[in-house]
Amino acid sequence: MGKLSVNLCGIELDNPVIPASGTFGYGYEYAELYDINELGTFSFKGTTKDARFGNPTPRIAECSSGMINAVGLQNPGVEKVISEELPKLKKCFHKPVMANVSGFSVEDYAYTCEKLDKEEQVGWLEVNVSCPNVHGGGMSFGTQPEAAAEVTRAVKAVTTKPVIIKLSPNVTDIVSIAKACEDAGADGISLINTMLGMRISLNTRKPVIANKMGGFSGPAIFPVAVRMVYQVAHAVNIPVVGMGGVSSAEDVVEMMLAGATAVEVGAANLVNPYICRDIVRDLPGVMEKYKISSLEEIIGGVK
Amino acid sequence: MKQSIFKILSNSALTDNVYKMVLGGDTSAITASGQFVNIQLDGLFLRRPISVCDYDESTLTIIYKVVGKGTEAMSKMTSGELDILTGLGNGYDLSVSGDHPVLVGGGVGVPPMYNLAKKLLAQGKKVAVILGFNTKSEIFYEEEFKNLGCDVLVTTVDGSYGIKGFVTDALKEVSYSYFYSCGPEPMLKALYKATATSGQMSFEERMGCGFGACMGCSCKTLTGYKRICKDGPVMRKEEILWEN
Numbered sequence: 001m002g003k004l005s006v007n008l009c010g011i012e013l014d015n016p017v018i019p020a021s022g023t024f025g026y027g028y029e030y031a032e033l034y035d036i037n038e039l040g041t042f043s044f045k046g047t048t049k050d051a052r053f054g055n056p057t058p059r060i061a062e063c064s065s066g067m068i069n070a071v072g073l074q075n076p077g078v079e080k081v082i083s084e085e086l087p088k089l090k091k092c093f094h095k096p097v098m099a100n101v102s103g104f105s106v107e108d109y110a111y112t113c114e115k116l117d118k119e120e121q122v123g124w125l126e127v128n129v130s131c132p133n134v135h136g137g138g139m140s141f142g143t144q145p146e147a148a149a150e151v152t153r154a155v156k157a158v159t160t161k162p163v164i165i166k167l168s169p170n171v172t173d174i175v176s177i178a179k180a181c182e183d184a185g186a187d188g189i190s191l192i193n194t195m196l197g198m199r200i201s202l203n204t205r206k207p208v209i210a211n212k213m214g215g216f217s218g219p220a221i222f223p224v225a226v227r228m229v230y231q232v233a234h235a236v237n238i239p240v241v242g243m244g245g246v247s248s249a250e251d252v253v254e255m256m257l258a259g260a261t262a263v264e265v266g267a268a269n270l271v272n273p274y275i276c277r278d279i280v281r282d283l284p285g286v287m288e289k290y291k292i293s294s295l296e297e298i299i300g301g302v303k
Numbered sequence: 304m305k306q307s308i309f310k311i312l313s314n315s316a317l318t319d320n321v322y323k324m325v326l327g328g329d330t331s332a333i334t335a336s337g338q339f340v341n342i343q344l345d346g347l348f349l350r351r352p353i354s355v356c357d358y359d360e361s362t363l364t365i366i367y368k369v370v371g372k373g374t375e376a377m378s379k380m381t382s383g384e385l386d387i388l389t390g391l392g393n394g395y396d397l398s399v400s401g402d403h404p405v406l407v408g409g410g411v412g413v414p415p416m417y418n419l420a421k422k423l424l425a426q427g428k429k430v431a432v433i434l435g436f437n438t439k440s441e442i443f444y445e446e447e448f449k450n451l452g453c454d455v456l457v458t459t460v461d462g463s464y465g466i467k468g469f470v471t472d473a474l475k476e477v478s479y480s481y482f483y484s485c486g487p488e489p490m491l492k493a494l495y496k497a498t499a500t501s502g503q504m505s506f507e508e509r510m511g512c513g514f515g516a517c518m519g520c521s522c523k524t525l526t527g528y529k530r531i532c533k534d535g536p537v538m539r540k541e542e543i544l545w546e547n
Contacts, residue, residue, distance in 0.1 A: 025516045029533075032304060045518075053521065053528055058509040060519040062349045069511060074518045074528070208509075218348055270512035271343065271350060273388070274306065 002287040003294035004280075006040075008262050009162035009187045009239055011096055011123050013040035016252060016295060017280050020243050020266035021046050021100035021126065021166075022071065026085045030269075031092035034277050040262060042276075043098040043126050044081075044089065047116065049108045051077035061199040061208035066218025066245070067267055068197045070211035073102050073131070078112045086119060096123025100166070103151070105135045110154040117159040126241075127155055130168040130193045142168040142193075145180035152184035164188035164241060169221075169228055170196045178232040189232055190241035190264065192225045217267040221245045226258045233259020233300055247275060249282035253290065259300040304390045304514050305332035309363060311382050317443040320369045321411065322378050323356070326385065330358045335394025336419035337485070337505055337537050340365065341513040343386040344373050350388065351377070352513050352532070354485070354505070356414035357421070363389070366414035366443070391513050392536050395419050395503055401480025402428055406453075407470050407494060409435040409486025413444055415505060419483055420453050431477045432456070435470035435490065439463035471497040492545060504543065505536045 004015040019030075021043040030036050054072030061068040075081065089097065099116040103109035113125050129142035129151055141147045148165065155163050165181040167174060169192035178189050194215025199208040207213070225244025233240040242260030246252060247268035255263045268275045283295070292298055309328035317323050333340075333355060340363065341350040351373040357364040369378050395415075400423055408416040413434050423430050432453040436442050437460045448455045456473040457465030466473050470486070471493050482502030484494055491504045508531040511519030515533030522529055524542045529535055 023512075023517060029515045033306075053523065054518065057520060057522065059521075060349070060509045060511045060517075062347065065348055067348055067511065069517065069519060071518045071521075074521055267348075270517050271348065272306075273304075273512070273514060273516075 002284060002292055003296065004283055006261055006296050006299070008241070009124060009164065011162070013262060015040045015280050015283065016256065016260075016262040017276050017283075018042055018098065018241070018262055018264045019269055019276050020264035021098075021128070023266045023269040026089045027093050028088050028091075030273060033273055036093055037095060038277050038280050041095055041098055041123060042093070043100045043264060044085075045075055046073050046100045046102045046128055047075050047078050047081045047112055048073055048102050048104075049078055049112050051075065051080065056210040058208060058210055059214070061214065063197065063199065063216060063218070063220065065220040066216055067270075068199060068209060068214040068216050069194070070209045070214030072211065078115050082115060082119060086121065090121055097121050098124045098126050098164075100126045100128060102128045102131045104131055106150055106154045109151050110158050113155045113163070114158040117161050122161060124162045124164055124188070125155065125159060126164045126166050126190055127151060128166045128193065130166070140168060140170075142177065143171050145177045148177050149180040149184035152181045152186045156185040162187035164190050166193055167191040167232075168193045169224060169244070174228050175231050175235045178236050182236045182238050186238060188239040188241060189236060190243065191232060192221070192228050192244040195221055195224065217245065219245045219247055222251060226254060229255060229260050230258040230302065249279045249286040252279060252283065253286055253292070253298065256295060256298050257301045259302075261299055304388055305329065306386065306388050308384050309387050310384055311380055312362065314378070314380055316378075317366065318441050321366060321441070321443055322369070323364065323366045324377065324380075326363045326365070326387070327361055328363065328387070330360060330363050330389060332390025333358050333363070334390060336397075336422055337394035337415050338390060338392045339513070339536065341388040341391055342377070344376050347373050347376070349511065350513060352391070352510050354415045355418065357418045366411065368411045388513060392532060393534065395483055395505075395537050397422055397426065399481060399501070400428055400483075403431065403479055404428060404481045404483060405431040405433060405474070405477050405479035407433045407435070407474070407482060407484040407486070409470055409490040410437075410441070412484070412486030412490070412505070415485050416483065417444065417447065420448060420451055424452055430454070431479060433458065433470045433473045433477065435473075435486065437461065469493060474498070495540060495543065495545070498540070502540045503537050504540065506531050506538060507536065
């Protein structure tokens with residue numbers, strides 16, 4: 001059997017398959033269905049400094065080959081995540097986990113990351129810079145290279161674990177933002193977050209989602225994700241985690257050829273709760289079919 | 304929760320746009336009346352959550368109204384197999400019903416009352432049922448509830464059948480120890496005010512996953528944030544917070 005393991009920022013993953021933040025909770029809903037230790041790791045629900053209810057409902061709209069969500073970072077806040085959720089997570093998952101962090105100011109990000117960095121089970125900090133910068137005019141941190149770099153520096157200054165900056169695709173030049181994060185000390189880049197989308201109901205003549213717009217994800221965005229992973233992976237010298245519409249073992253291999261060291265799976269989990277386990281189990285067969293002896297060797301194989 | 308393949312045994316129209324589908328498969332994950340299933344359909348990304356009308360060891364009955372692409376596709380199926388997640392949601396708590404509960408269903412909120420009525424009757428409870436519809440042509444399952452042995456009252460908004468008005472108009476004629484309900488939100492809100500006892504209500508929301516992972520269907524309650532799909536869809540009257 002081929003070698004599935006990869007090294008992500010100094011930590012060995014048994015395989016490159018990672019359920020994406022916001023689609024896997026804190027793991028325990030899925031642990032009722034199968035042993036989630038089969039996964040490389042997973043990125044838990046986006047955590048903020050304070051508790052958040054998120055956006056009004058409806059928060060979900062369906063699209064061709066995908067969906068839009070505007071959940072709005074609902075989470076119990078970092079203190080409760082540490083005191084209530086992580087102990088439950090620890091019971092069903094025994095590997096280093098990826099902690100996903102969001103914030104609305106540079107200080108928020110640093111505060112939340114510093115707390116989570118001290119948790120033994122946290123292997124990586126995945127910092128989502130797609131949130132609006134409430135102190136900087138409301139523009140997302142992830143849309144300006146300098147703002148993304150500022151978050152990266154602030155987080156790196158208070159943490160010891162690998163920091164992976166998760167980038168938004170809703171920008172004009174994602175490469176410049178990725179490079180700014182690398183220069184500011186990021187240990188890795190993950191991309192792409194959801195694409196801004198909107199649906200309108202013909203019956204009500206109103207947006208389907210209460211928040212009007214939301215993040216578009218699912219198989220429909222896969223080609224955009226592959227393109228952006230390819231562009232970023234070839235421009236930076238730190239590992240890239242690829243995501244966006246991945247829903248099969250073949251998609252994982254394609255992402256890795258584009259330059260991803262590991263691959264996150266998001267929307268597909270909501271449709272088939274076994275999808276990540278199935279992808280892990282399907283990978284050896286796909287590797288054999290395409291004569292791949294080690295996944296690590298194909299990373300960035302496309303020049 | 305369980306993911307399994309069900310075989311379509313029958314699928315027939317009950318009214319112009321309400322259909323009943325009977326499916327054969329493994330129902331072992333269904334543990335309570337009022338739970339729902341989430342059905343995958345070809346060519347559509349998200350699953351369709353549908354309440355369970357009735358079930359036994361090997362069959363599952365769902366009743367659904369055609370409202371969009373998914374239910375329209377379902378209405379045309381005559382045979383084949385469906386990938387279904389079963390055993391979703393909390394369901395109704397029967398232990399607090401008292402000896403003569405009333406079950407109130409409005410429109411496609413009627414189906415989950417059927418298995419609930421069966422279970423309460425099996426426990427020796429006297430069960431009254433109020434079924435609310437807009438007009439006579441929309442009525443379904445009146446006979447089925449009568450055949451179980453329930454006292455059945457039907458209301459129509461236009462007065463074309465049964466009691467003219469809303470389910471709350473029929474409620475005045477019923478003595479009850481507790482209430483169980485499912486239906487459109489305006490009906491639930493009216494019931495909340497009209498009922499003299501405690502009770503349980505089943506809510507609806509657009510869902511992502513249906514099993515508690517995505518936070519797509521959250522709501523605020525007096526006892527904290529709840530996910531309609533996982534902590535609900537059934538809420539106790541005492542915890543409900545009407546936001547608008």
